[in-house]
Amino acid sequence: VCVFFFQAEDGIRDAQESRGLGDVYKRQVYDAIKALLVTAAATNEGKFPTSSLEFQEETPFLVINCGEKAHETYDLNEQIKTWLATISTAPQKIEEIITQAQELSEKAKEFPGKASDAAKNANVSTFKIPIAASNTAVNAQTLAKGIAKLPVLKDAIKSGIENLKITVQKLKEDRSKFDEWGKQAYDKKLRLPKEIVTEIWPKDRFKPQEEKQNQPKAK
Numbered sequence: 001v002c003v004f005f006f007q008a009e010d011g012i013r014d015a016q017e018s019r020g021l022g023d024v025y026k027r028q029v030y031d032a033i034k035a036l037l038v039t040a041a042a043t044n045e046g047k048f049p050t051s052s053l054e055f056q057e058e059t060p061f062l063v064i065n066c067g068e069k070a071h072e073t074y075d076l077n078e079q080i081k082t083w084l085a086t087i088s089t090a091p092q093k094i095e096e097i098i099t100q101a102q103e104l105s106e107k108a109k110e111f112p113g114k115a116s117d118a119a120k121n122a123n124v125s126t127f128k129i130p131i132a133a134s135n136t137a138v139n140a141q142t143l144a145k146g147i148a149k150l151p152v153l154k155d156a157i158k159s160g161i162e163n164l165k166i167t168v169q170k171l172k173e174d175r176s177k178f179d180e181w182g183k184q185a186y187d188k189k190l191r192l193p194k195e196i197v198t199e200i201w202p203k204d205r206f207k208p209q210e211e212k213q214n215q216p217k218a219k
Contacts (some may be wrong), residue, residue, distance in 0.1 A: 026163045028213020030170055031201075033064070033080060034181075035193040037171075038200070039073045040066035043191055048178040059161060060084035061168040086130055087164060090157045098154070101147045108140040 041048035054063040062084070106134045113135075128134045185196045 002041065026167050029164065030167045032076070033171060035082060035197050036066050036073060036076050037178050038181045038185055038196055039193045041178050042185035042196060044074070046179065046183035046186035048182055055168065055172055058087040061165055062171070073193065087160055094154050094157055098150050101150060105144060105147050108143050111140050112137045
């Protein structure tokens, strides 16, 4: 828990501001899953294997099982499955971390005094004992700051799950298009996610926003 707070506190500090990127995250998740599903159709003669996808009412909201081990889609499929499993267990994990952090915070109040006692018992010079206590106090304060940020992280996890739910709904709406996209990829002999994204997605899909704005408008 200590390692978590000391390393992650800076990242948690900006979690509130990061919520504005929700639309970006939804699009990235949608694109990754869509690339996997279209590739699955392309490698199945343009027909999406319905047994490879199951929508659910509860988190993670969908189950994906596409790609054989010998194919590139397998790695992408496993990464998406791992991500879905992680976000499904995140609410429970953050609650456990909050509980552990609160217990540690209470114990941390005793750290400076214990550091002084330990230094004395180790025959540390009188000059260094206050330094040890001061350093320990600073660490305790850093821990307290990290704990104070945990509710923001909890809200960010909740927001992430809501974004996933919206993304899955979009996938359900586009379900009928998977065969169409898969057929396009199959006819063009595209079998890898990277090839399919490059050929079938809009050509400016991944260009920086400023580059798109500078493009001449069609008359």
